[in-house]
Amino acid sequence: MDTGIITRILMAFLATGGFSFLFKTPKRLLPIASLTGGLGWAAYEVIKLFYGFESAIILSSAVVGFLSHIFAKVFKTNVHPFITAGIVPLVPGASAFFAVKSFIDKNQSQASNFAYETFVSAFGIVIGIAISSYVSKILNKKDIDTEKTI
Amino acid sequence: MFLERIADVLIYIGKNLSFYGASATEIEYYISKISEAYDIDVNIAAIGTVITLTVVDDHGKSITRIERVSYSEINFEKLSLWENMIKRVTEEKPTIFTLKQWIKDIEKKENLLGISFWKNIIAVFIASFGFCFVFRGNYTDAVASGISALLVYMATYKITSKIFRDFLAGLLVYSVIKLISKIVSISIFPSLAGGIMVFVPGLLLTNAIMEIGDRNLVSGSSKLMEAIFMLGSLVLGAAMASALWG
Numbered sequence: 001m002d003t004g005i006i007t008r009i010l011m012a013f014l015a016t017g018g019f020s021f022l023f024k025t026p027k028r029l030l031p032i033a034s035l036t037g038g039l040g041w042a043a044y045e046v047i048k049l050f051y052g053f054e055s056a057i058i059l060s061s062a063v064v065g066f067l068s069h070i071f072a073k074v075f076k077t078n079v080h081p082f083i084t085a086g087i088v089p090l091v092p093g094a095s096a097f098f099a100v101k102s103f104i105d106k107n108q109s110q111a112s113n114f115a116y117e118t119f120v121s122a123f124g125i126v127i128g129i130a131i132s133s134y135v136s137k138i139l140n141k142k143d144i145d146t147e148k149t150i
Numbered sequence: 151m152f153l154e155r156i157a158d159v160l161i162y163i164g165k166n167l168s169f170y171g172a173s174a175t176e177i178e179y180y181i182s183k184i185s186e187a188y189d190i191d192v193n194i195a196a197i198g199t200v201i202t203l204t205v206v207d208d209h210g211k212s213i214t215r216i217e218r219v220s221y222s223e224i225n226f227e228k229l230s231l232w233e234n235m236i237k238r239v240t241e242e243k244p245t246i247f248t249l250k251q252w253i254k255d256i257e258k259k260e261n262l263l264g265i266s267f268w269k270n271i272i273a274v275f276i277a278s279f280g281f282c283f284v285f286r287g288n289y290t291d292a293v294a295s296g297i298s299a300l301l302v303y304m305a306t307y308k309i310t311s312k313i314f315r316d317f318l319a320g321l322l323v324y325s326v327i328k329l330i331s332k333i334v335s336i337s338i339f340p341s342l343a344g345g346i347m348v349f350v351p352g353l354l355l356t357n358a359i360m361e362i363g364d365r366n367l368v369s370g371s372s373k374l375m376e377a378i379f380m381l382g383s384l385v386l387g388a389a390m391a392s393a394l395w396g
Contacts, residue, residue, distance in 0.1 A: 011280040011283035012280065014279070015277045017280075018277030018280060021276075022273050022348075023225070025227065029226075041284065078230060080172075080176075081230075084226075092355075093351075093355075094281075094347060097350065097384060097385055098339075101388060101392075104389045123359075125359065
């Protein structure tokens with residue numbers, strides 16, 4: 001039974017909250033860290049509908065990265081609690097598990113699918129985070145330059 | 151003497167940052183920031199579980215410290231205490247004695263931040279429950295997933311060997327899911343996916359790839375190897391359970 005896109009986004013929010021708690025995220029930042037995960041997953045679901053899995057993983061990781069940098073600036077804290085929790089739903093943990101399990105079960109076709117998903121997700125996350133970090137650095141530099149001019 | 155004190159304090163800060171989950175790139179960045187604030191020449195390399203630091207004075211005299219961080223716990227609350235202190239150090243540039251006092255103050259605060267086992271259990275249930283839905287499971291699958299994850303989390307909580315812990319976790323999660331599936335009708339895929347997400351070294355894997363992206367190649371590859379071994383243990387644990395259950 002398909003639980004629907006909205007339910008999955010809400011559940012990603014909830015699951016990220018649970019993870020953030022396990023990472024001992026400061027209490028005041030817990031809802032924001034969960035929100036990062038929820039919005040990241042929302043971006044993934046929506047982009048996947050229109051542009052496919054590969055674009056979805058790269059762009060949703062970038063969304064998580066951007067949001068984390070914005071929240072870190074707003075709440076005057078490190079980017080770590082947001083980006084770590086936000087990226088967790090996109091991390092290919094389960095697909096990596098099922099890829100290896102399928103190889104052990106000698107189900108090569110299913111194993112290849114899961115392995116492809118794992119590799120694309122892992123590298124997609126790297127590209128997405130790299131894009132967001134680079135753009136955030138440029139924007140931060142612009143902010144500092146503007147302040148200096150004023 | 152001054153050089154030794156500086157090296158001791160810096161390596162101690164680096165060790166704590168590493169212990170609470172900071173990446174190698176961050177440890178190197180923070181220590182470099184402190185050294186810039188004090189106008190000291192410091193070379194630091196955080197390589198996986200080892201931090202190497204060399205402090206050089208104006209006369210070219212140098213001192214090196216090497217620290218092994220063999221165990222770590224992700225704790226952003228404690229990490230943020232250290233990060234805030236570093237921010238304060240770079241702004242106020244206190245004397246080395248004041249800095250040592252600040253470190254003592256942080257350690258006092260750390261002791262007040264207790265870890266509640268039962269709250270962790272609830273968090274594990276919520277995370278697995280949520281992930282099961284994310285992997286397109288239904289309500290029954292999610293409850294089964296949450297129950298299996300929390301039972302296995304409780305059973306493996308005290309195990310410090312990550313490889314053995316993940317092997318046992320894979321074995322037990324699969325077994326509990328199979329047992330539940332004998333009582334109620336559940337889909338194995340989403341239940342198992344939700345149940346194992348708590349134990350999958352996703353953070354380690356992502357940190358490893360990000361560190362490689364930052365050209366922290368040795369640290370990144372060593373973390374990647376650790377993540378692969380942990381994932382392998384989890385998979386083989388579940389595979390063994392699958393063979394046992396038939």
